[in-house]
Amino acid sequence: MFSAYLLVQACWLALFAPLSIVVSESLMSWHGLGGVANQELLGFFLSPVGYLFAIWLVAMSLFNFFLQQGVVTLLLAQHEVNKRSISQAIRLLIQRSWLIARLAFMQSALLISISCTLLFIGRWLFGFMLADWDINYYLDQQRGQVWIYFSALSLGGIPLALWLGSKWLNWWFALPFCMLQKQPLGKQLTDSTKLSVGQRKLILGLNIVWLALRALVFLMLIAVSIWVLRFSLDWWAPEDVTSTELFVFSFVVLAGGSILSFLDTWLYASIQFYMFKVLVKKRGGELHSEHQRVLKENHSLHLGFRLMLLAILLVGVSQLADDVDGFSQRFAAPSDFTIMGHRAGGWLAPENSLEGLHQSIDLGLAVTEIDVQLTSDGQIAVVHDRDLRRLTGSSEIVYLSTFKEIQNAFVSAGLEKPQPLSEWLEQSAGNITLNIELKRYDRAMDLVPAVVDALQHFQHPVIISSLDVELLNAVKQKVKGSLLAERVSIAFIAAASFGETKLQQNVDMLIVNQQWVSAWRLLSAQQRGQQVHVWTVNNAADVERLFYLRVDGVVTDSPEMAIATIENLQQLNQVEHVINSFRYWLRF
Numbered sequence: 001m002f003s004a005y006l007l008v009q010a011c012w013l014a015l016f017a018p019l020s021i022v023v024s025e026s027l028m029s030w031h032g033l034g035g036v037a038n039q040e041l042l043g044f045f046l047s048p049v050g051y052l053f054a055i056w057l058v059a060m061s062l063f064n065f066f067l068q069q070g071v072v073t074l075l076l077a078q079h080e081v082n083k084r085s086i087s088q089a090i091r092l093l094i095q096r097s098w099l100i101a102r103l104a105f106m107q108s109a110l111l112i113s114i115s116c117t118l119l120f121i122g123r124w125l126f127g128f129m130l131a132d133w134d135i136n137y138y139l140d141q142q143r144g145q146v147w148i149y150f151s152a153l154s155l156g157g158i159p160l161a162l163w164l165g166s167k168w169l170n171w172w173f174a175l176p177f178c179m180l181q182k183q184p185l186g187k188q189l190t191d192s193t194k195l196s197v198g199q200r201k202l203i204l205g206l207n208i209v210w211l212a213l214r215a216l217v218f219l220m221l222i223a224v225s226i227w228v229l230r231f232s233l234d235w236w237a238p239e240d241v242t243s244t245e246l247f248v249f250s251f252v253v254l255a256g257g258s259i260l261s262f263l264d265t266w267l268y269a270s271i272q273f274y275m276f277k278v279l280v281k282k283r284g285g286e287l288h289s290e291h292q293r294v295l296k297e298n299h300s301l302h303l304g305f306r307l308m309l310l311a312i313l314l315v316g317v318s319q320l321a322d323d324v325d326g327f328s329q330r331f332a333a334p335s336d337f338t339i340m341g342h343r344a345g346g347w348l349a350p351e352n353s354l355e356g357l358h359q360s361i362d363l364g365l366a367v368t369e370i371d372v373q374l375t376s377d378g379q380i381a382v383v384h385d386r387d388l389r390r391l392t393g394s395s396e397i398v399y400l401s402t403f404k405e406i407q408n409a410f411v412s413a414g415l416e417k418p419q420p421l422s423e424w425l426e427q428s429a430g431n432i433t434l435n436i437e438l439k440r441y442d443r444a445m446d447l448v449p450a451v452v453d454a455l456q457h458f459q460h461p462v463i464i465s466s467l468d469v470e471l472l473n474a475v476k477q478k479v480k481g482s483l484l485a486e487r488v489s490i491a492f493i494a495a496a497s498f499g500e501t502k503l504q505q506n507v508d509m510l511i512v513n514q515q516w517v518s519a520w521r522l523l524s525a526q527q528r529g530q531q532v533h534v535w536t537v538n539n540a541a542d543v544e545r546l547f548y549l550r551v552d553g554v555v556t557d558s559p560e561m562a563i564a565t566i567e568n569l570q571q572l573n574q575v576e577h578v579i580n581s582f583r584y585w586l587r588f
Helices: 001-032 039-047 048-081 084-096 097-121 122-128 135-141 143-170 172-180 185-196 200-235 242-283 285-296 305-330 354-365 403-412 419-426 444-455 469-478 520-526 540-548 559-570 572-586
Strands: 338-341 367-376 431-440 462-466 488-494 509-513 531-535 553-556
Touching: 001 048, 001 084, 001 242, 039 048, 048 084, 048 097, 048 242, 048 553, 084 097, 097 143, 097 172, 097 185, 143 185, 143 200, 172 185, 172 242, 185 242, 200 242, 200 572, 242 572, 338 559, 354 367, 354 419, 354 559, 367 419, 419 431, 419 444, 431 444, 431 469, 444 469, 462 469, 462 509, 469 488, 469 531, 520 531, 540 553, 540 559, 540 572, 553 559
Parallel strands: 338 367, 338 553, 367 431, 431 462, 462 488, 488 509, 509 531, 531 553
Antiparallel strands: none
């Protein structure tokens, strides 16, 4: 019985899991979503395409469960006719697969209709709550409207949900009928409804108990597994773990999961089958005789059908291998990791100085970040602060001073005098990519056309970043449709750890603080094709953690430390990378 279960599960994974992934991705892309980690998922599920997507997901899950349950049901039923043949059970199951698939889709449509009834009635409620991140404000200020919509949801949705739920209870015995009766699906649903009369409360109670126990065991297993993994990874040094030990550990986890899943399916199928058997015998011998006749038949598969299944299996295995390979890459060593100097090189030299730029180039950095703002005479100064008090002791305010006055203030303080952006572009060209951060001080909007004009004849890639959404929108509009748009990457610097603007979802790059980085947000951004860089990372432990979380890079004041850390990590073998990846993702 366990062998039959494993065979069905293996075929499911090879054939239908890849198909389910392809269909799901197609439906999401049709709606305009690029991945599952997306803030707009609720709106997607409330759309017609999302409704189809939900039905598909539940149907494929039910189909998988019905196949597993079906083969256990057939093997249990074979004992009545003293016939024990896994191959016969599998053949009969395959012959019934189309019937089972239709039953799964019908039941999934029923279940999704229950949930969507509630969602559609409460659609306006969800819509206005998600219109702003401050949900607590709406709950407090719009409490009257909230109660109105909750009342409508309760009065209109719950009765309909209960009616749909009763239909589902009527169909609970449909699967055994599909396995043991040669009748159209409609006839089997009718017979199932008749058989469930007087048994609905018992059926509902059994399913509630089963779901509760299943959820409890599932949560306990997850909690224990995570605790064991964390405990082990905290005590094991990656270099002490061999590939054989890792393989054995993975095999034990998979084998244990398969056994528990089989026991769960076997218990559920046994309860359903023996209830079905008792109730059928009470109804008379006609159905019982037909079931025995079906079980005694020899079932064979046409050669063409076998070849078709084999072809689908090979395609499915190929697709599944690609999906597994893509997933496993998240636990391998990242191929690219950008170290970006902060303020032209961080602690290598005075901030935003050409000396820092040259040090960054000599160190081999791919990118360095500089801060720019506009002076009173229209020059672009590479200075971070609004005034020069911190750097020079002068009270000069950048946007109120000429570029010459700013240079004199630096010279008076014994510092290298700033050079205009044009000089930075000339000395960085072909040597390093500049990340030009636009500072929003007073005349900030005038800075956009000035920077764009300065870049018109610059033939190398450049990043334009800012904390300010309005500035970045202005840049996007300014370069839109021009050749410059091909060379300029737009980066939003996310200082807050909550919220997500429309622009944030559409820029090329996100430069975020460490508090922003969460599993959902990181996956969401990467599925949109955005790079994620983290600022400002100045210790080796954080660099290592972010390296294994697969961010695209870090902004740092200590580029030498970051380079040394990455070089050390790149010397580890593949097993050590896998262990470290699990360690950081489990803590994430």
